[in-house]
Amino acid sequence: MQQKYIGQPVSRVDGEAKVTGSAKYAAEFNVPKLRYGYVVNSTIAKGKIIKINLERAMAVQGVIKIYTHENRPSTAWLSFNYADMDAPPGKPFVPMHNNKIVYNGQPIAMIVAETFEQARYAASLVTVEYDKEEHESDLHAHLTEARLPKKGLATLLKPGPPKPKGEAEKIYEASPVKAAGTFVHGIEHHNPMEMFASTVVYEGEKKLTIFDKTQGTINCQLYVANVFGLPFKNVRVISHYVGGAFGSGLRPQYQLFLAVMASLDLKKSVRLSMNRHQMFTFGHRPATVQKTKFGANDVGKIQAINHESIGETSQFEDYTEIVVNWANMLYPSPNTKLQYKLKPLDVASPMDMRAPGGATGLHAVEVTIDELAYQAKMDPVDFRLLNYTDMDQTTEKPYSSKELKECFKQAADKFGWKNRNPEPRSMRRNHKLIGWGIATGIWEAMQLPTRAEAVLTADGKLTVSSATSDFGTGTYTVMAQIAADCMGMDLADVSFKLGDSDMPFAPISGGSFTAASTGTAVQAACLGLRKKLLKKAQKMVAAFTEAEFDDIDFTDSGLHLKNNSGPPLSYREIVAATKEKTLKSKNMGWPNAMKQRKFTRATHSAVFVEVEVDEDFGIVKVTRMVTAVAAGKILNPKTARSQILGGMVWGISKALREESVMDHRFGKFMNDSLAEYHLPVNADINDLEVIFVEEDDKIVNDLGIKGLGEIGLVAVPPAIANAVFHATGKRVNDLPITMDKVMDYASPLV
Incomplete structure (x- = not known):
């Protein structure tokens, strides 16, 4: 096969449609005689609904019907578990199933009206009487109650940690060089530009065309057909354009269920859209607490890896992530102990968010590795190369390809790493402390x-x-x-x-x-x-x-x-x-299983970061960053670079800005808007460079393709955290690294 276009920086073929506005999204399709829905969300985290007062809402002109648990049409007999490709073990949340409240913000009523404005106004008039119960939403208050996750089909794609090997605890204690840390990750929400919406076009008895915001049209088709007992061929789901998703569109969200329910019941076309506040009323990246203890011998070879993690999940599903497996894949050690547990809380089920588990786990791994390098009095790059491996210790198989060494070489040369003064707090620019940090990235290359x-x-x-x-x-x-x-x-x-x-x-x-x-x-x-x-x-x-x-x-x-x-x-x-x-x-x-079964397949990256830290106020600014990626054949350097740049920006956001803040008295997210959910703006983003390292891999597939979505993100937060340490001499392991945390550590900045 000739390769005239593969590998060339072709501009997006859908670019014109997007910039001119001709690209239509789920809530933009004009449908004759369309009805509009609006959701009422619960204001408590746990308890029961005693009464929903609908009289004032029903009196609003244009209101057609209000749905609650008391009049919701029945669904098919088939369990919701089998209606969603991405469902974790447990019982998926069913909107308005009964009067129970299982998390703050769950949908409890839906108004359908002739116009969106009528439905929204009517929703504001609904009042609810609750029987409140004590709830648990604070992971940190219940860490000792964590348990092992339940098994399920999701385990096939998200395997648990490998069995312990050797005597990791004992060898760690005896190691001449050791590093340990506790790493705290708060909740994050996806917040893509396009909010969730479903426009359900009623085509006749048991036949629907649905314009939906989703990352899986067939998954949504299966969901709707199974849940509502419709023939698969009678359900068509269309999603030509998606305004960002980052994993939030993998599972059908509740607006799809409610819009379909109303459409079938009324025999009318119905649109249901979420507002920005409601984008905080379903899945999120879970709160997680990790502990690491790594030990090395006197020449810097790692000989003990201990990594444990506790993540939150809902009371009804066991959402899991691959958090603690990564060190075992990157650094060979004869003694390993990896443990992953969950604590069910009264929250919505967490869900996949770009680089789920990897963005969390690699932060703890790569910061601990960085500290181990400092304790061994070695350059952090040299330390990683000393402990480099071409084998995946978890599977005891070689990597199908791994150009990580070349990633370090090219990124270090571009960044100017050789000019680094290794001593923390030794580099300055005017009144700012300067820090340089690095981290390794890895993500599985699946098909x-x-x-x-x-x-x-x-x-x-x-x-x-x-x-x-x-x-x-x-x-x-x-x-x-x-x-x-x-x-x-x-x-x-x-x-x-x-x-x-x-x-x-x-x-x-x-x-x-x-x-x-x-x-x-x-x-x-x-x-x-x-x-x-x-x-x-x-x-x-x-x-x-x-x-x-x-x-x-x-x-x-x-x-x-x-x-x-x-x-x-x-x-x-x-x-x-x-x-x-x-x-x-x-x-x-x-997938070529016969070829692939003898190898582990993964993408790799090396990230080099420079930060400035204001010595008086502890404000951290990323001034430049270089990411080198080994990801097989790069189909389009232009779109690929955009993918990695997006991951780098998100990494800055995760490390320094992004956090969903919950008031545990109410189990409610308090900053549920883009005004208060802090994200980087243009002024926060400076010099970002992307290097694609040549990598030929015919094991992954005949085209040699590895994915790029996650690898651009995973190593950025730890590289920034390591740069902050180099600048200040402080390890801030609680993300995001905000000015109060930088200033609040024992050793003063000034």
Whole structure:
């Protein structure tokens, strides 16, 4: 396969639609006689509803119906557990199932009216009488009550920690070089620009078309069909454009359930949108407390790794993350003890948020490694290289590829690491302390079975489709690039379509596996199309009659016989000769299990950060950052760079800004708006550089693709934390690192 477009910085093919406003999102589709819903949320964290007073709301002009647990239509018999690809073990939350309150903010009523404004106003008139119960929402107050997670299907994608090896505690205590720490991560919320919305178009008895904000159209189709007892073919979910998601769209959110429920009951089209405050009333990155104890011998070789983590979950589901497994994958140690526990609280179920578990666990790992390097009186880069491994200790398998050493080399050279003074508090610029820090990143390179269809028409145009999603990552563009190269066509003649459950099967899009999964499916569909083209050509032209597949070059939109000066046969001629005037191929892209089973597959990164710390006020500013990434074949350096830059910005946010603050007296998030949920702005972002290290990996898949969604984030928070230590001599392990925490440590800044 020629690679004319793969690896080139092609601009986003969907860019014009987005910047001109022609791209439509879930709440923007105009539907005749549309009804509007608005949700009322609970104001207590635990208890029962005694009475919902609806009289004033029902009297509002335009109100059609108000749904509560008392009049909610029944659902199908099938358990909600089997209606969601991403559901953790337990019993998924069912909106308005009964009068029980299980977390603050849960939906307890929905007004449906002729206009959005009428529904919103009516919702403000609803009052609720509760029987309150004592609730538990503070993880730190209940750490001793944590337990092991329950087993379930989710364990296949999120394996627990490996069994202990050796005598990690004993060897740690005896180690001449040791480092330990307690790491606190608060709750974070996704807060994409596009808020959750569902526009449900009632097409007739038991038939719906749904415009939904989601990272999985087929997942939502399965959810709606199973929960409401509808034939799968009668439920179509469309999500052509997604205004950010970061994992929040992996599971169907409650607005989808409620909008479908109302539409089926009223036999009308219904739209239900969340407001920004309601974006804080479902899943989030969970609060987590970690403890580490790493030991090394007198030459710096790690000989003991202890890492334990306690995360929060809801009272009804066991949401888990891979938090404590990473050190075992990066640093070989003969003695390891890794433990992961959960504490159920009266909160909504947490859910996947960009780099779930990795962004949490690697912070603790890489800060502890940094401290261990200081204790060993070694350069942090040299210390990591001394403890480098090409084997995954967890699986006892080699990595399919690992160019991490080259990541360190190229990033260190670009950053100027050799000019670093290793002594904390030794570097200054005017009245600011300067700190340099580094960290290693790792994320699994997964691939899931995915189907795609390729359709070639007589005008020489190719359309490839799959039900996968593009929530800003560039999937539209890179899949068109793959298809163009597979078929030897101009990119202008190729289009890729996605985000429709009527299209070929695709799993939820997340976990950095979409490019590899969908890309392999696109390649398979194009390969199938090439075989069909040859079969047709063999019947049309004598020169091709005896030709084998390997005798053909598929270039310039035609079939060319190798080592033959005869004229090519164009795709147009072949397709025009068919009865249907189209040629189609639908194929499944499968992971090559026989190749992959002997290897661990992962992406790697090295992040170098410079910070300025104001000596009087403890304000931390990231002044520059270099990230080097080894992620197999880079399909499009332009969109790939944007992915990594986004992760770097988010890493700054996680390290220094982002935090959902709960008042545990009420179990309620108090900063549930973008005015008070602090995020970086343009003035916070300075010099960011991205390096893609060349990495050839034919084990992960034939295209050599590894994902980029998570690897850009995971190492940034620890690199910033390590830079803060180098600047101040203080370890601030409680994220985010705000000025009060920097100033509040025992050794003063001045």
